[in-house]
Amino acid sequence: MSLLAVGFSTVLPLIASAPAPAGAVATSRGPAPGPVNNCVVDVTGGANKLGTERCFSTFTEAIRFAADGAITNAPATAVEGVDDPALDALLGSSEKSSGAEAAPAANGALLVIGIEYQHINYGGASYAFRGPRRCTGPTTDSDYSLNLPRSWWDRISSSKNHANCYTNHYAYAGFISPSTGYLNDRAVMPVLSGRNFNDDARSIRWS
Numbered sequence: 001m002s003l004l005a006v007g008f009s010t011v012l013p014l015i016a017s018a019p020a021p022a023g024a025v026a027t028s029r030g031p032a033p034g035p036v037n038n039c040v041v042d043v044t045g046g047a048n049k050l051g052t053e054r055c056f057s058t059f060t061e062a063i064r065f066a067a068d069g070a071i072t073n074a075p076a077t078a079v080e081g082v083d084d085p086a087l088d089a090l091l092g093s094s095e096k097s098s099g100a101e102a103a104p105a106a107n108g109a110l111l112v113i114g115i116e117y118q119h120i121n122y123g124g125a126s127y128a129f130r131g132p133r134r135c136t137g138p139t140t141d142s143d144y145s146l147n148l149p150r151s152w153w154d155r156i157s158s159s160k161n162h163a164n165c166y167t168n169h170y171a172y173a174g175f176i177s178p179s180t181g182y183l184n185d186r187a188v189m190p191v192l193s194g195r196n197f198n199d200d201a202r203s204i205r206w207s
Helices: 057-064 077-082 085-091
Strands: 037-043 055-056 109-118 126-131 144-145 158-163 165-171 176-178 202-206
Touching: 037 057, 055 057, 057 077, 057 126, 077 109, 109 202, 126 144, 126 202, 158 165
Parallel strands: 037 126
Antiparallel strands: 037 055, 109 126, 109 158, 144 202, 165 176, 165 202
16 A cells, blocks of 8 residues: 555544434543643645644544544543543554555544644643544555644654554654654553653654
């Protein structure tokens, strides 16, 4: 599969979708949300350029937007969302399937492929990325790639994957090594070959 060189594109209009089952996601039980620090970006194709992002004061609003309105009652903070198995099930597992072809999202909606977090253990600000297809099974290719905006340089401390994707974090823009290699969820970014990748990523690829 050819590399999708992906960049920040103008966020698409919301697509009507069936609501989530009542009570599927637990209500907020943590600290009050902070300022507008839960952002969503589309990675749907085209040049690898910075583009429009949408940011929200709560994780609830960010996930509602990211899921095209299909998930309306996610917790208020990102760290609570990670602890919510119902939300994880609705967003989709990162466990790899054996299929080589990337399945598209239903009804033309976009899928959350991964969420990056400001602090370890999925705390602080969140940055969700969504695309039109699940990642393929192998990690020998790249399904999505983008340079992070400068506001998120050297800021990622944990990472969670969805839609059959694993994530490769690069220390420099332009996918210049060193990098973590493709990894599943990380509550704490790894130390590899003596380099600590906590707060040490400027570009990302998903496979």
